[in-house]
Amino acid sequence: MSRVSRNTTIRDRHRTQLARTKPPCAYEHCLFPGEPIDYDAHHLDPKAFQADHVIPVDAGGPDTLANKVPMHRACNRHKWKSLPGDDTGARVYETDRTW
Incomplete structure (x- = not known):
């Protein structure tokens, strides 16, 4: 699993634009x-604002404002890498271990 490098300046600009009108989750x-x-x-509060990628970057989604929506921190953590239409909210863990 590879980590995607993101530009923090763009991230902060997108967060500001999303939060401007204080939309709901x-x-x-x-x-x-x-x-x-x-x-x-505080950013660790479950009801705090986070910008979520509709289509996760790890799944090929773009790191653009059009692919981001506002969410409660807890909702973003619950959704994790789910794709639109996936209502399970389940997390998939990958490991190199063999059992």
Whole structure:
């Protein structure tokens, strides 16, 4: 599994643009239905703002504003690498180990 290098300047610009109008969480299975994202919360707070890639970069999605949506931190962690339409929210762990 390879790590994708991302430009932090672009990341910060996209975060600012997404947060400008303080939109609600975009996760269809939101863990806090009806509760707004706390755009001023500490970054580790479950209701804090995170920009999520709709199609994960690891799955070939572009690191563009058009591929990013706002989410609660907890929702983003729950969604993880799920693709649109995948409602399982399950994480897939890869390892080089043989059992």
